[in-house]
Amino acid sequence: MWCLYIFIGASVSLLITGVLALTGLILDLRVDATKILLDDGNIGLAWLSWTGSSLILCLFAVAMVLIEPAAASSGIPD
Numbered sequence: 461m462w463c464l465y466i467f468i469g470a471s472v473s474l475l476i477t478g479v480l481a482l483t484g485l486i487l488d489l490r491v492d493a494t495k496i497l498l499d500d501g502n503i504g505l506a507w508l509s510w511t512g513s514s515l516i517l518c519l520f521a522v523a524m525v526l527i528e529p530a531a532a533s534s535g536i537p538d
Contacts, residue, residue: 486517 490513497506525532 486513 490510493513494506494510497503497509
């Protein structure tokens with residue numbers, strides 16, 4: 461039974477580490493794309509890049525809540 465607990469704990473921590481690395485990568489890509497556009501003087505495209513990526517991420521979150529409504533909770537257990 462303890463082996464199962466250790467396996468589940470390690471699996472969850474690896475999953476969380478992967479998700480945190482992925483979100484960091486997404487943030488770096490968003491910032492780099494916006495900086496490149498601002499350096500080129502494309503203020504409108506920089507705004508569209510930042511706002512559009514935020515909209516895409518929000519739509520992804522909405523899709524996840526539609527698939528699994530429990531994802532909409534506050535994170536505080538009932």
